[in-house]
Amino acid sequence: MAVPDEVRRHYEELRRVVEHHAYRYYVLDQPEISDEEYDALFRELQAIEDEYPELRTPDSPTQRVGGEPLKEFAEVRHLQPMLSLANARSADELIAWDRRNRRLLEADGLGDVPIRYVTEPKIDGLAISLIYREGVFVLGATRGNGIVGEDVTANLRTIHAIPLRLRGYADGEAVPPVVEVRGEVYLPLAGFTRLNEQRAQAGLPTFANPRNAAAGSIRQLDPAVAAARPLSLWTYGIGYSEGLALETHWQALAWLRERGFRVHPDIELHEDIDSVIEACKRWGERRARLDFDIDGVVIKIDSFRLQDALGAVAHDPRWAIAFKFAPTTATTKLRAIEVSVGRTGVLTPYAVLDPVEVGGVIVKSATLHNEEDIHRKDIRPGDTVIVQRAGDVIPQVVGPLTQERTGAEQVWHMPTHCPSCGARVVRDEGEVAVRCPNRSCPAQIVESIKHFVSKDAMDIEGLGEEAVTALHEAGVVTNVGDLYDLNLST
Numbered sequence: 001m002a003v004p005d006e007v008r009r010h011y012e013e014l015r016r017v018v019e020h021h022a023y024r025y026y027v028l029d030q031p032e033i034s035d036e037e038y039d040a041l042f043r044e045l046q047a048i049e050d051e052y053p054e055l056r057t058p059d060s061p062t063q064r065v066g067g068e069p070l071k072e073f074a075e076v077r078h079l080q081p082m083l084s085l086a087n088a089r090s091a092d093e094l095i096a097w098d099r100r101n102r103r104l105l106e107a108d109g110l111g112d113v114p115i116r117y118v119t120e121p122k123i124d125g126l127a128i129s130l131i132y133r134e135g136v137f138v139l140g141a142t143r144g145n146g147i148v149g150e151d152v153t154a155n156l157r158t159i160h161a162i163p164l165r166l167r168g169y170a171d172g173e174a175v176p177p178v179v180e181v182r183g184e185v186y187l188p189l190a191g192f193t194r195l196n197e198q199r200a201q202a203g204l205p206t207f208a209n210p211r212n213a214a215a216g217s218i219r220q221l222d223p224a225v226a227a228a229r230p231l232s233l234w235t236y237g238i239g240y241s242e243g244l245a246l247e248t249h250w251q252a253l254a255w256l257r258e259r260g261f262r263v264h265p266d267i268e269l270h271e272d273i274d275s276v277i278e279a280c281k282r283w284g285e286r287r288a289r290l291d292f293d294i295d296g297v298v299i300k301i302d303s304f305r306l307q308d309a310l311g312a313v314a315h316d317p318r319w320a321i322a323f324k325f326a327p328t329t330a331t332t333k334l335r336a337i338e339v340s341v342g343r344t345g346v347l348t349p350y351a352v353l354d355p356v357e358v359g360g361v362i363v364k365s366a367t368l369h370n371e372e373d374i375h376r377k378d379i380r381p382g383d384t385v386i387v388q389r390a391g392d393v394i395p396q397v398v399g400p401l402t403q404e405r406t407g408a409e410q411v412w413h414m415p416t417h418c419p420s421c422g423a424r425v426v427r428d429e430g431e432v433a434v435r436c437p438n439r440s441c442p443a444q445i446v447e448s449i450k451h452f453v454s455k456d457a458m459d460i461e462g463l464g465e466e467a468v469t470a471l472h473e474a475g476v477v478t479n480v481g482d483l484y485d486l487n488l489s490t
Contacts, residue, residue: 003052003055007048010048011045011052011055014045018038018042019165021038022038022061022160023260042062045060046062058138059136059137075144076139076149076150077147078129078146078149079131080239082144082182082239083315083317084146085320085322087296088322089323094299101115101318104310110305115302115306116248116303117272117300117301118249118268118269118302119267119268119270119283119297119298119299121267121290121298122322123184123186123236124186124211125187125210125215126186126215127183127184128156128184129142129149129181130162130183131178131179132180133177135169135175135176136164136166138153139151140152140155140157140162146315155217155223156185156218158223159226159232161262162261163260163261166260167258168258178240178242178243179238179240179244180239181238181256182236182237182238183235183262185214185218185231185232186211186231186292187214187217187229187230188232189290189293192207192209192213192398193398195213196213197377201378204402205401206403208331208401209293209329209386214231218231233261233262235262237252237253238255246304248303249300253267287328295327296322298320298322298323300320301319307319326359326360327358328358328388329358329387329389330358330363331384332355332356332384334351334352334381335353335354335382337350337352338350338352339414341418341419341441341443342443343450344435345435345436345437346434347419347433349412350366350368351367351368351385352364353387359389363387363389363395366394366395366397368396370433370434371412371413371434374412377399378402379397379399379412381409381410381412382410383400383401383404383405384400384401414434418443420442421440423436425437445478446468448480449472449477449479450465452480453468463483
């Protein structure tokens, strides 16, 4: 059936509007309309394509939904190898890397060429390659072994942050015949937590970290699974290309932004290695505030001319290096769930763990918040659990690895009596918190005194938590007033 001219014009304009709003929402994070308004436009576009299927093309916004399940993933040979990165873990190692490169460039007669550097967050996700031919997304692949990856095009199409067509080219304007865009698919931390909770409640294996969750989502044979998960993408470079005249990595990142790709806004350009080192420190300090996992900072020499001169050694380019951070998550055994009593009488469960290093610190215990949170995550004593520590945040148990269970793990319940004084605990209607109602509860008294002497209250020097506990156990301090009766002979 022929498409009336009026319908075709309306369809093309509607499709342009839908693509515009999807870009504002998924790439720029600056929506201009409500979700309901966007959904209405999207449904109208679907309805027109259903009535006139010849209007539907592979790069239509409606083609992001999961299609038919695949039987297996086809292998894809990369147009250009996807190399790994050498690691640095200190400022001295970064300086040594810089000196080696300068010596190599000097030997090639390029010692007088200024070196600039680009720093980028090293997203802890799944590296992918996106092939665009004549401006249209035609193939997406995993890194694999760097030479051959897997064709995961159907799953990548479901990610709204991936343009199905390059933006910014006017009608008739020359489009590069081939461009390979490289990036990292990741799962935001909030989405990772929700996904693990849902899987635990459904009795399914949980993921140890967001990277495994992202990789597991992309390597699903059924694209509907990937479509149901809140995956996103940060792009970090261009691999193989035809028809692009770019001289620096910084120019390549600008081109990616112009063409509709997500490029992290805090990527920086530096004139010297000292500035690079300071940038790495800043990323380490802000790591805990990000909504996605990073495991370091990638440093690249900006000039493509210098990159070509330096080349690669084995599977690592000489012109790039990863400054690695200590991991913020680890797995360990949850030996027991204990309960502490606060100064207001609230009972708070906490995890007793086999010691494990997380974020450069040995962790032996972690917060569990409350009974409702424990049940929602399906955490049980004896579980192998995921522990997270970011920055100065108190370590917490993200969730269990349910596939590691033996069957002996039992559902945990809050005690019916206070572990300190033995009073029967109470829970007010509509509240999550469980409380000990006994105002004379020893634990409440000790915690009240600790709070009184703390920096946020009276800030009494020389009287820390251990001293308060010892004085109370000795019967010397039974309330706040007793503090003022203390003397050298006490």
